[in-house]
Amino acid sequence: MTIQIHANACSGCNYCTISCPAEAISLKISDIAFPIIAQDLCTSCGECLYFCPNNVFEAPELAAPPVKLDRSYDVIVIGAGIGGLMTAAGLSKAGKKVALFEQMSFIGGKYTHRVYRGYAISTAAWTCPGPNSRIGRLCLKLGAPIEWVTVHDVKARGDHWVVMKDGRRFTSLDEAQSTIVGGSAGMAKVYSWISDMYHPGKCYSDEMTTREYIRKFISENPLYEQYVETIITYCFASQTVDNFSAMETKRAIVDSIEQMADWGTAVGGTGAIVDGLAKVIHDHQGVIAERTKVDKILVEDGIATGVRLADGREIKAETVIHNGGIHRLLQLVNEHYFPSDYIERLKHVIPANVAALILGTHIPLLGSAHSLLHTMGWQRTLNCYAPTFFDPKLAPSGKHALDVFWVMQPPYDLQHELELVLAELREVFPGFDEKVDIMIPMFFTGAWTAEMAHRIGQSGVDRLDPVSPIPNLYLVGYDCIGYGMAGDIIPHGVERVLYTILGDPSYAPRDEKTTIRAGKWFKSQVFRLMALGQRLKR
Numbered sequence: 001m002t003i004q005i006h007a008n009a010c011s012g013c014n015y016c017t018i019s020c021p022a023e024a025i026s027l028k029i030s031d032i033a034f035p036i037i038a039q040d041l042c043t044s045c046g047e048c049l050y051f052c053p054n055n056v057f058e059a060p061e062l063a064a065p066p067v068k069l070d071r072s073y074d075v076i077v078i079g080a081g082i083g084g085l086m087t088a089a090g091l092s093k094a095g096k097k098v099a100l101f102e103q104m105s106f107i108g109g110k111y112t113h114r115v116y117r118g119y120a121i122s123t124a125a126w127t128c129p130g131p132n133s134r135i136g137r138l139c140l141k142l143g144a145p146i147e148w149v150t151v152h153d154v155k156a157r158g159d160h161w162v163v164m165k166d167g168r169r170f171t172s173l174d175e176a177q178s179t180i181v182g183g184s185a186g187m188a189k190v191y192s193w194i195s196d197m198y199h200p201g202k203c204y205s206d207e208m209t210t211r212e213y214i215r216k217f218i219s220e221n222p223l224y225e226q227y228v229e230t231i232i233t234y235c236f237a238s239q240t241v242d243n244f245s246a247m248e249t250k251r252a253i254v255d256s257i258e259q260m261a262d263w264g265t266a267v268g269g270t271g272a273i274v275d276g277l278a279k280v281i282h283d284h285q286g287v288i289a290e291r292t293k294v295d296k297i298l299v300e301d302g303i304a305t306g307v308r309l310a311d312g313r314e315i316k317a318e319t320v321i322h323n324g325g326i327h328r329l330l331q332l333v334n335e336h337y338f339p340s341d342y343i344e345r346l347k348h349v350i351p352a353n354v355a356a357l358i359l360g361t362h363i364p365l366l367g368s369a370h371s372l373l374h375t376m377g378w379q380r381t382l383n384c385y386a387p388t389f390f391d392p393k394l395a396p397s398g399k400h401a402l403d404v405f406w407v408m409q410p411p412y413d414l415q416h417e418l419e420l421v422l423a424e425l426r427e428v429f430p431g432f433d434e435k436v437d438i439m440i441p442m443f444f445t446g447a448w449t450a451e452m453a454h455r456i457g458q459s460g461v462d463r464l465d466p467v468s469p470i471p472n473l474y475l476v477g478y479d480c481i482g483y484g485m486a487g488d489i490i491p492h493g494v495e496r497v498l499y500t501i502l503g504d505p506s507y508a509p510r511d512e513k514t515t516i517r518a519g520k521w522f523k524s525q526v527f528r529l530m531a532l533g534q535r536l537k538r
Contacts, residue, residue, distance in 0.1 A: 003048065004058040007034035011054055012414060012443030015123065018116040019051040031413045033443055050105035050291045054446060067289040072316040073099040076307055077323060078294050081109030082135070083476035083490045084323035085277040089142045090498040090507070092286035099315065100281065101307070103293035108274035111487060118396035119360045120269050120387065121440055122403055125487050130264035134484060134491040135273065141506060144276030149390045150264030158263055158371035158389055160231070163428050165377025173231065180224050184537040191531035193217035197250040198524035200517040204246040206462065213246035230374050235383040236485050238352040238407045248483055254520070255484040265390045297322070297332045297473065304473035319501060321474045329475070338469055353412050353445050357404040357421060360438035364388070364400040365429050378424045380406045399437065414443050466493045467500060
């Protein structure tokens with residue numbers, strides 16, 4: 001049996017290599033990436049047809065039989081990424097009859113992992129901030145059974161390690177930041193800036209950039225601007241200080257300070273979060289249909305009424321929720337159902353072209369005290385996370401894992417990008433090649449993967465309202481309203497949808513509550529006093 005490969009559709013995500021049970025697929029990397037099947041290893045199991053988000057593989061004879069479904073549901077959710085799972089869990093828990101459709105053979109989208117040679121290989125989301133994150137708090141609210149491990153459990157701070165091209169190495173953000181801003185005098189300015197971030201009454205225009213926001217408090221320090229770009233805008237959103245807004249930075253930094261006190265991850269990695277959410281759905285009689293592709297969102301008299309599947313079946317629903325990204329939305333809904341300005345907005349989003357290199361090693365590259373590393377001064381800024389710092393079972397016994405993430409630059413030559421990063425890693429880690437057992441490169445380019453990686457040319461309130469212009473059609477995911485650290489923005493939009501549909505006050509916007517705003521104001525005053533203390537040291 002010959003499986004046809006549409007190589008021009010490949011985004012380079014490498015899901016096929018890490019998922020093939022026979023290890024028959026490899027990723028050929030040149031200026032682009034495309035999969036190759038070793039015919040002597042291929043068992044024609046057909047699994048590859050459902051690993052790829054871009055449907056690169058085709059073999060109709062190997063297609064899975066249709067999943068048994070009812071003709072109608074209260075709610076249909078398209079796409080079982082973290083946003084779709086949280087939404088389906090909340091609605092099914094509230095008593096709604098829910099069906100969640102996923103075209104791939106696994107759920108979680110970019111927020112899970114696949115096991116390859118004993119290593120948990122992330123599908124894109126390289127960390128979760130822990131139980132106090134937005135994801136952690138919403139999972140708790142939904143009743144998802146998730147066990148967390150934090151810095152309190154591992155008895156180490158798990159701090160950020162900052163390495164610079166000029167040879168300087170800082171063992172914590174405190175050390176790096178204090179050095180870069182020039183000691184107490186500089187830190188007084190930093191604390192004044194953080195005080196402003198916490199103050200709920202201090203707001204700025206959508207046009208104000210992060211660089212402009214920094215210079216309002218710390219002027220004439222390009223190295224500090226690069227530091228913020230490395231630690232915050234690149235790490236959280238794949239953006240520069242010139243295209244990330246001041247308000248987005250304000251919220252993201254406050255989120256990170258709040259969450260780092262309980263910094264950690266789920267036992268079992270992001271896959272455990274996905275499993276916990278799936279359990280909530282199943283326990284409340286919800287349906288998760290994998291290998292089930294939606295071809296069209298049905299709209300009648302201007303109102304969403306259900307979906308048509310790739311196998312021709314039409315499934316009706318009172319509510320349809322889309323969690324498949326902007327490009328897919330335009331494929332599923334005829335454009336004339338949307339206002340023209342909305343269509344223009346969708347067509348002009350800017351995807352992020354990012355990449356990751358997953359390393360399996362026999363020595364912990366970050367040592368025993370660090371879970372994160374950031375590099376500054378090289379051609380590529382690397383943000384690295386060691387998932388085995390918190391959960392050693394995410395690698396084979398005695399082995400370790402490191403996820404290396406970076407934003408690619410035009411013209412997005414994938415082989416060149418990989419060569420640049422490997423050269424940088426060899427500078428950062430002496431004897432790098434002797435310490436590494438496996439390397440899995442992953443590239444997120446093209447419509448689906450880049451669009452849903454870290455940014456789509458929007459931030460904060462510029463993202464899409466979860467309530468779409470079409471009645472009964474809602475949107476969730478990274479492209480919807482939300483703010484904070486990377487994928488941790490997603491629960492904001494999910495809760496907005498749940499609150500709109502259910503009217504449940506437990507899903508009301510948390511950040512707008514008087515008690516939350518009062519708490520932030522109080523912390524703003526604390527940082528103001530800390531700034532004063534630093535000035536008195538001079």
